[in-house]
Every structure is written in C-alpha cells, then in structure tokens.
Amino acid sequence: MESRRVSPVFVGRAGELTELTAGLARAGRGEPQAYVIGGEAGIGKSRLLDEVLAAARSGGAVTAVGSCVELGADGLPFAPVAAVLRSLHRQLGAELAEAATGQLGEFARLLPELGDEARPASGDALDRMRLFELTARLLERLSADRSLVVAIEDLHWSDRSTRELLAYLFRSVQRSRLVLLATYRADDLHRRHPLRPFLAELDRLRSVRRIELSRLSDAEVQAQMAGITGGAPDPALARSVFERSEGNPFFVEELTANGGAGRGLSESLRDLLLVRVEALPEGVQELLRIAAEAGSSVEHALLAQVAGLPEPELLAALRAAVGAYLLVPTEDGDGYRFRHALMREAVVDDLLPGERARLHRRFAEALEAGHGLVPAGERAARLASHWYHAGDGARALPAVLEAATEAGRRYAYAEQLRLLERAIELWDTVPGPVLAGLRPVEPIWAYPESEAPGRPVDYPDLLAEATMAAVLSEEKDRVLTLSRQALRVLDARAEPLRAAWFWLQRSRGHGGLGRSDGQAELDRAKELVQGLAPSVVHAQILAQVAARNSLDLPSPEIFETAERAVEMARLVGAERTELYARFTRGCLLADSGDVAGGLAEMSAVIERVIEGSDVSLMSRSLVNYAATLGEVGEFQRASEAVARGMEIADRYDLREARGWLSANHAEALIALGRWPEAAAEAAAALRQSRDPRPRAGARLVAAHLALLRGDVPAARRDLAATRAEIHTPDLNPGMAVNLARVEVELAAAEGRIADVRSALSAAMSAGFPPFTAYHAWEVFLAAATAEAESRGLPAAEAGRPAAVAAIRAAMAFAPRAIPVWAALGRLVDAQLKRAEGRPAEARWAEAVEALEPFELPHHLAVARLGWAEALLAEGGPQARERAVEPLRQAGETALALGAAPLRERVARLAARAGLSLLPPEPAEPPAPADSFNLTPRERDVLALVAVGRSNRQIAEELFISPKTASVHVSNILAKLDVTGRGEAAALAHRLRLVPVPAER
Structure with missing residues (x-):
C-alpha cells in the first residue's frame, strides 16, 4: 500500500470548514470577517487554513499568508505583516502602490523592497498609529472590489506590535471584502503568556469569531489512517494509534507511518518525532539541525552559506528532507521550514548547548559576511539574536543596538525596549574600546548637550533610550525601574538636565500607575532645571x-x-x-x-x-474636554463630546480612554435624566477599564445613581468595592469630591446624621480644587438636604446650628462664577433655610428660576418640591393653589426618572396637604424571564448565550465549571422550549428576557 504520510482526505473538520466558507461568502457581500483559530500543536490548524485559502482562491480571492517567528521576542516586529505585504506586492505589483495612495514610503518601514522611506520617524506613538491606520485603509482598498484573505499563523510567537496592529485591524476595518484569519497554539499559552489578554480582548468583539479545534474521534482517526495508507487500517493498529495519539492528527501521521514500517516506538514524544530524522543519512540530519536552529524558517541562500556544502550535496540533502515530509518550501519559494513546529522543537532539543552556540555563530558570521541572504528588514534583528545566543557580547551589543534602531523605526516600541534591555544586560561584559565606538540608538532629543555629532553613547544614554521605549510602549513599571537605575549612576550636580529628565519620567510613571501623585519627583525635576x-x-x-x-x-x-x-x-x-x-x-x-x-x-x-493623529495627547484631551463640559453645566455637549471621543478611541485603540469617557458620560447622563443609559455607561466603564481610577469613578457614579433611585444596598456595595480597589489618596481630586458626595448621601439615606457631618468636615479639610466646583456644590446640597430632612429628630437638633454654619462657611469659598454653579448655590441656600425652619418661599422660587434653563430634571424637581412645601407652609388658599403646579411637576419628574426617594417626599407632602396629584403607581408586571421560571443564575447564563459566548467562556466569566455551564444551558433550552443556542439567543433578544448591553 502507498504511504503518503499526509492524508489527501481532509478529516474531521467539516463544521469548521463550513463556518469559514460561510464567512468567505459574507465577505464577498461586503461584510469583513475575522476568525481566530486555536488548538494544540499538531491539531490541524495549518491544514484547515490551507483548505480555506484554496477555497478562497478558487472563488477568485487574493490570499496572503504571514507567519510569526520565534525571533519576535528578540526584536523582529511585524514579521508576519511584512510577509503579507511581500506576498501582495508580488501578486498585485502596481495595484498595491496605487492602493497605498502615495504612502508607499511608510510601508517601506515594514518591507524595504517597496522603496525608500517617506520621512524619518519622529520616535513617538504618532507615527505608529498613522502606520496602523494606513495599513487598515490599504487592506480596505485592496478588498473593495474582490475578496482578500489575509492569514497570520502562529500568533503564540507574535510580537506585541503585531498583536496591537491586528487588534486595530479587527476593530477598524469596515465596508470591505476582507477576511482576517489568525492561528495559535493553545497548549503554549501558559498563565502569563502575552497572547492570553489579547485573546480575552478579542472575545469582547462581536466582529471576531473564535474557533477551537478539538481532537479527532476514533472513527476520524481511522479515516485519516486510511487516507495515509490508501486502504482500511488493521483494527489492532488503528486502536493502538488512536490510544497513543489521543486523536492528535499529527501524531496519527507519525504513528501510522512508523507502524506501517514496522519500527518500534519510544515512549517519549521527542524520540517518537526523531525516529524519522535518525533514519536519514548523517548529512541530511546535520542539515536539519542547521535549519532548526535558524528559526521557524530559513532562506535557501543563508542555509547554503552556513551548511558550506557543494550545491549538488546541498540539493540532495534538501530533497531527502523534503521527501521525508520533514521540510517544506516556504510560501514565497525562497526557503524552507519544518512541516510541523513540533518536529523542529524536537530537533533543537536534541542539540547540545555547545552545538547551538556554534551554529548561532555560523549564522551570525554568514549574515555579517554577505548581504541579501535574508530580507533587509530582518537582518539586524536576526544578526543580534544570533550573536547574543552565540555568547559573543562584544559582537552582540552593536548588533542589538542596530536592531533596536530598526525596531524604533518600525514604531515597535515594546520590541525596542526588549532589545535595549538586552543591551543593558550586555553593557558590563563588553570591553571599553567596543563601547567607545557605539553611537546612540536614536537622536537623544532630551539632552541638548549630547547633540554634538559623533558623540559616543554612554550608559545613561542607553538607559534614557530604554526609558523612552518603555514610555512609548506604556510599560510604566519599567519606566520606574530604568529611571531609578539611571539616577543611581548620574551625577545630578554635573548633569542636572539629564537627571531632571529622568525625574520627570518617574513622576509620570508614578502618576500613570496611580500609586502616588508623582509630586515629589516633579518637584525634584523642577529644582534641577532652575537657572x-x-x-x-x-x-x-x-x-x-x-x-x-x-x-x-x-x-x-x-x-x-x-x-x-x-x-x-x-x-x-x-x-x-x-x-x-x-x-x-x-x-x-x-x-x-x-x-x-x-x-x-x-x-x-x-x-x-x-x-495630526497625536495619540500621546488624545486620551487626556478627549477625556478632560468632556469632563470640563459637564463641570460647567454643558451636559448635552458633554454627551456629544463623549460620543465623538468614543469613536476616536475605538479608531486608535485607546483602551483606558474608553473607560474614562464612559464614566464621564454616565455622570452627564444622570444630570440629563437619562438614568438607564447612565447605568449602562457605568457598567461599560467597569468592563473596559483595567486602571483602578476610572473603575473607581464608574462605581462612584453608579452609587450616586443608586441613591437617587433609592437602592441603598447597591450604593453601599459600590462604595465598599471602590474603597477595596483604590485608596482615597490615589483618587484624583474630582473623584475624591465624588467620594465625599456619595459618603454624605449614603449616610443621609441611612439616617446617620453624625456621619453626614463628619464626612462633610473631612471633605472641607481636603478642600475643593479646580475642576470640582459642580461636584462640590452637590456635596453641599447633599449635606444641606440631610440637615433639612432630619429636622425634629432629637439626635440631630443639638448639632444643627453648628452644622449649618459649617456648610455656609465652606460655601463661602465655592465659586459661583458660572451660571450652573450659581443655580446650585441658590438650591443649597434654600435647603439651609429649610434646615433652620425659616420661611424661604422667595429663595425656593429663585432656585427654580435659576435651574430652569439647565437640563437638570432631578435638581429642578427638588427645587419645585421645596417651593411647593414653602408655599403650603405659608397657608392660605392662594398659596395652596400656587403650590399645586410645582408639586405636580416634581411628582411627574420623580415618576419618570424612577427617583423613589423624591417620589416618596412628594407623596408625603401631597398627603399632608390633602392634595391628590399623582396617579397610582402601576404594579410592576412580572419580568419576562420570570414567566419561564428562570433562576437568577440561569438569567445570567442566558445573557451570555445571547451575546454568543461558548460554554467555556460562560464558565470563565461566571466563575463556574464548563460542565455546570453546560447544565445551565440545557435547562434554559428546556424551559424556553427551543432547540438550540441560536434560537435561545433570538428569543432572549426578541422578548427582552435579559438586558443585553450594546457592544462598543
């Protein structure tokens, strides 16, 4: 029987292939598609990808594939993107240049074959995001009239820059016939693997679908074996292969081939994989060792140079390796790669340490001796890696610095940081003459005294470059570590400007991490530059x-x-x-x-x-502009500014900005009376933010809203969660005032008047800095309202005069220069009169008049209620008649908002006055989910089913086991009387069985 080693029959992936083919069809209709395909090594990801690409090409699509390489961690950023561009350039030629719309020089940073770079990099995030945007627009133009399939393999080896570009593409590419495919090895993802948070982020995007490949069944293994051998396998052999391979297709191939040849097998995986290698002639085995140490692939010219074999012998050895299904040609036909990464890893693991160092030296010497052996954009990083692993520090350090320059030129700051840290590691091992010949990685713009041409780099320069790379890659902990290291070696008296620069970075780093305000570091920097x-x-x-x-x-x-x-x-x-x-x-x-x-x-x-697409300033500008609009009472404009800010944040992947913007939006929506939207925005801020500060802001807004609605337990939980996650000194001034507001409001709601007064006293001692005036007035209003509402209570009366005097003393320093602040001030003045039991009808009328121009329905309703109460206190039919309308309006607003405490106050006042103004509150119908007898946990599970989560994802999100999630899903399907998850999701959306927030 013929033994092919690879089955011509594609086994066990019919469902996945159908799903991906359907995605190709949707893309053909102008709906861009994105899939991430995961599975353990040998599970068949590449085979599935080959089948999909073949189907796409048969339908007239253009396809391009790029593979991540293990060298990515050593500073070879965007390698798969460069491979995709190279493939598109080869296939499309001038069409690619036309689609680049005059920006081909920018793409030359990734693929030098495209021409000269348009301009020098400025060394910041601005050019990096422009490159991301240009890449997205390029792919959109190339896929405007026909399908384009871009595949990125081996994401588990990807560099951070590639992941960030992919995330940008997943979010921003629209209105095109583009299909993005990516694969990764799931068994390589240890708990702290950098791909894990990337995949978690993708799970939140509806535009990206995850496909997890499972192992083959017994029947599928037999079908694969039949395809390999050309006939039905022996039952005993089939059973043995299935048990040993556990359904892994690659292991099935190896076991089938070896079993058919009658060879014995070692129990270890490595020995299993090396069986066919050891069966080859020694010359072929040596060639395989060289190819394995080169990386995930190796160019023919470089392999020939390192192997040092005559051309006929080299070609004969390559034919043997390819014929044994160990090596396969790369997609561009210029080199070779192992057919499976596991085989390459087994060959590498079999090498002795001395052998590996010797091979790395041979590769480095070959790269130094000849140009054109590898793509120009990869030469520096690969040379640096080979010299480093060869153990030659004197040769490695200059190569690493050159590779860092190349990484910075590509805006790959995370990879540049890794390389510069490697240079720091090598610095003390390198002889002085080598150090004297080094030049700075980039122009060190921070130090005018170091701009003289030809000045050699010194150790603080290197630390400065690494610190700046850490700043640009947003690795704030590394900023602190590197700047501390620099300040230990710098003499601040001799070089105050350089020392000041490092102190400034430390101040920013501390502020960015939220651990302190960075003031001490900033003061030191300011002191150093004086004079x-x-x-x-x-x-x-x-x-x-x-x-x-x-x-x-x-x-x-x-x-x-x-x-x-x-x-x-x-x-x-x-x-x-x-x-x-x-x-x-x-x-x-x-x-x-x-x-x-x-x-x-x-x-x-x-x-x-x-x-200018200046990403470094975008977050601060967008967030603070929206916050300032709210602070000065322009709440509708603030809401519009948030909407625009969200669009820009999504475009440039400003993750933390989205959390801040959502928290600010929730605050504006509360003021505008759009409370359900406010609750959704506060929840979105919690989902989107990793920084504890916007999360704290969102929780405080949620607590404030809960108190307005009368949900005291929810407010108490949000306040406790805020205190557990972030300490009060770490809050910015605006959030500190918000915290004081919630503490005063909660104490008042629970009848703790002494705590109201102590919370106000603490807030007054901290002061009310700029940009907190609106919330400061809300603190005064909460305290004044608490004093007014507690009139007549013996425990409150004793300290009331002093408490009212304290509020008035604090208000004396609060600004009223802006109309909305003045309006709130009038409302507080009226409440204080009420707290003192003094008639204040005129004050309440002034407060109503001052608040009416603003979109502050709850505040206006409070003022109208106070006015009605003051009128009724005057007595007489005329005053009573005048009180009816403001009381009715206050009640209608309270009912519309769902402000239970305000509605109760209106009802009590109306009852005391013998007025019947409010319609009876309608009885709440049972929730739609209750009619299906769903438990609270089942409603939680259904909400996740409705947004397309798998059982595994549901289990992770709800902290339950996948089996428990599966049981819940089965119960839900039975109770809803539906046949599948899709029908359950449709029913949940249609009947509003669960609240499903819109995805951003």
Missing part, C-alpha cells in the same frame, strides 16, 4: 507642573505657570509640549469663569491633536 538655559526638558517640566498644579487648590501661580510652559515650548520648538500646556491653560480658563474662551482653546487643541 538653566531654555530646553525641551525645561518646557516639559513646566507643562507637567502646570497640569499638576491645576489639580491643587486655586492660586495665582497656576495661570502663570501654564503661560510660562506655553511660551517655553514655543521658544524651543516643542509643539507637542505646547499643545499639552495650551490644553491645561484652556481648562483653567473654563474653570475660572471664562467658559467660552477656555472651551474654545481646548477645542482648538483637540482638533490639532486629531488632525
């Missing part, structure tokens, strides 16, 4: 000082510092720092009362930031 000539560092420090001081209590120096920062940045030509400082100045203007001028300045900066 020095103007510089970029000086401007950056001033801008940071202005931003930081704007969070403290108001002072005349705040504006002066912001103005100096703007002027200094202009003087030294630091445009980004100037924009940062201008935005701070705009915030200060708005908060000081010049709302129109401040918002105009902030808006102008935002437009400039968006126009």
